[in-house]
Amino acid sequence: MSMVQIGIIGVVGALLAVQFKSGKSEYGIYISVVLSLFIFFCIITRLNIIVDMMRTIGSYINMDTAYIGTLIKMLGITYVAEFSSGICKDAGYQTIAVQIEIFGKLAVLVLSMPVLMALLETIKEFLS
Missing domain, CATH: 1.10.287 (Helix Hairpins)
Structure with missing residues (x-):
């Protein structure tokens, strides 16, 4: 469509x-x-x-496929959190909607930690 x-x-x-x-x-x-x-x-x-394009990009830059999977998971968490939060807001339950949004943000933060650690390790190697 x-x-x-x-x-x-x-x-x-x-x-x-x-x-x-x-x-x-x-x-x-x-x-x-x-x-x-x-x-x-x-x-x-x-x-x-989107998944096929992410795989193609990953093959071009010779990147670990775990990072691409993490990015897709982040995208999914973000969309589901916004989707369910919007439904709760429409139903008049703003407090629940805000809690869903906070949980989604924290879930993305938790998923991003290994990527952040890999980035810091790469920077550390360049500085050494």
């Missing part, structure tokens, strides 16, 4: 959810969750392109 199609589906879904929020607010939340899941699955279909 193209960006225009996803944009149109998003706007129509949002208008439909707003329409239902005035009468039965839970239907508006259900519509937004289903719409978000639909867009999420459309994004997953495009993820193969």
Whole structure:
């Protein structure tokens, strides 16, 4: 699906959810969750392109494949955290949304530690 199609589906879904929020607010939340899941699955279909390009870049620069895997995991954590946080915000649970965002940031920080240590080791070797 193209960006225009996803944009149109998003706007129509949002208008439909707003329409239902005035009468039965839970239907508006259900519509937004289903719409978000639909867009999420459309994004997953495009993820193969990103993974293939990351592998190609990794082969060009002769880099350890573990770093590419780590970058993909970071991308996934970031997207899932934003996705679930947005749903919680739409449902009116801002406190839970903020906690999900904090957990996502900490998870990315934990994943980045081995990459940071490898970078520091490389700098240390250059300075020695």
